Amino acid sequence: xxxxxxxxxxxxxxxxxxxxxxxxxxxxxxxxxxxxxxxxxxxxxxxxxxxxxxxxxxxxxxxxxxxxxxxxxxxxxxxxxxxxxxxxxxxxxxxxxxxxxxxxxxxxxxxxxxxxxxxxxxxxxxxxxxxxxxxxxxxxxxxxxxxx
Amino acid sequence: xxxxxxxxxxxxxxxxxxxxxxxxxxxxxxxxxxxxxxxxxxxxxxxxxxxxxxxxxxxxxxxxxxxxxxxxxxxxxxxxxxxxxxxxxxxxxxxxxxxxxxxxxxxxxxxxxxxxxxxxxxxxxxxxxxxxxxxxxxxxxxxxxxxx
DNA sequence: GCGTAATAGTTGTTTTTGTAACTAACAAGG
DNA sequence: CCTTGTTAGTTACAAAAACAACTATTACGC
Numbered sequence: 001x002x003x004x005x006x007x008x009x010x011x012x013x014x015x016x017x018x019x020x021x022x023x024x025x026x027x028x029x030x031x032x033x034x035x036x037x038x039x040x041x042x043x044x045x046x047x048x049x050x051x052x053x054x055x056x057x058x059x060x061x062x063x064x065x066x067x068x069x070x071x072x073x074x075x076x077x078x079x080x081x082x083x084x085x086x087x088x089x090x091x092x093x094x095x096x097x098x099x100x101x102x103x104x105x106x107x108x109x110x111x112x113x114x115x116x117x118x119x120x121x122x123x124x125x126x127x128x129x130x131x132x133x134x135x136x137x138x139x140x141x142x143x144x145x146x147x148x
Numbered sequence: 149x150x151x152x153x154x155x156x157x158x159x160x161x162x163x164x165x166x167x168x169x170x171x172x173x174x175x176x177x178x179x180x181x182x183x184x185x186x187x188x189x190x191x192x193x194x195x196x197x198x199x200x201x202x203x204x205x206x207x208x209x210x211x212x213x214x215x216x217x218x219x220x221x222x223x224x225x226x227x228x229x230x231x232x233x234x235x236x237x238x239x240x241x242x243x244x245x246x247x248x249x250x251x252x253x254x255x256x257x258x259x260x261x262x263x264x265x266x267x268x269x270x271x272x273x274x275x276x277x278x279x280x281x282x283x284x285x286x287x288x289x290x291x292x293x294x295x296x
Numbered sequence: 297g298c299g300t301a302a303t304a305g306t307t308g309t310t311t312t313t314g315t316a317a318c319t320a321a322c323a324a325g326g
Numbered sequence: 327c328c329t330t331g332t333t334a335g336t337t338a339c340a341a342a343a344a345c346a347a348c349t350a351t352t353a354c355g356c
Contacts, residue, residue: 004196004264006196011166014165014283015166016283018163021162022162025159038312038313048152048153066335070336090320092321116158119286119289127278132161134275136161137270139164201305202304213306214345216305217307221306239303239352
């Protein structure tokens, strides 16, 4: 007999925590800017790392290129970003935020910053650091589960 | 100027960790039993908590009832569970695993158990406990973000 | 009882996602 | 140059999720 507990199973716990903690923030970017999850993510990548290509975002965010493509298209029609074709390699487009995009990013980043603090308010600074460190490790790991 | 970092934003980190850690396990229940996420969740609830109603699963798993309904329908056609109409309240149906359902659960539970151990192999027992405790707290919290 | 509301669960319709196939541009070997 | 392969990004179609409307049954107020 195993003492396995679904609600202590890490992937399950992570999903529950991720969903619960995403809800309130989602409300904000959806209500204020009509954005979806992938759009917000692209916006934040451009806001934080400056102009980059769709591929670069794809790699960094671990998002499939079709998701990026659609998110970029929507952000473009809403005038949050613009594309600039690379002159040397004409397959590539560099994406950069417009004024409106930057404004939305600044607004949402401030919300995210406060929200993050709120979520961690029950933890000591060192506990919070440790938690994020563990999560980053899990996020970075190539899963792979050896023949189970 | 804020020192906000997207990759340190808790909801983002949680999502990245959840997705990465779910991948390998998803491969198993998909490949072996053709199940989707909601189906293994329902299977695990019935396996772990015994017969229960769709509503009870909905509440406990925080899954919308339409997701439960469709997952149950699929698990039923694949003979992993059966329904039993409640005699006192004929709206209610009690769901219970069949032999095949129990077997699938036992198999997947064993995989999950080993996988969980593998995911946590880099942490001390007390760190692992603390991590799960924090995640459970986050998962349980009613988000709510006060006017940001 | 009778009308209204609430609960259990399903079904239909619209969005969003996933997967694969596609175009276009560059790179490398001969 | 020309074939073959690779990379950047889009588009088309199938699968799944979200959301709203629906049926059936029970509970409640009067």
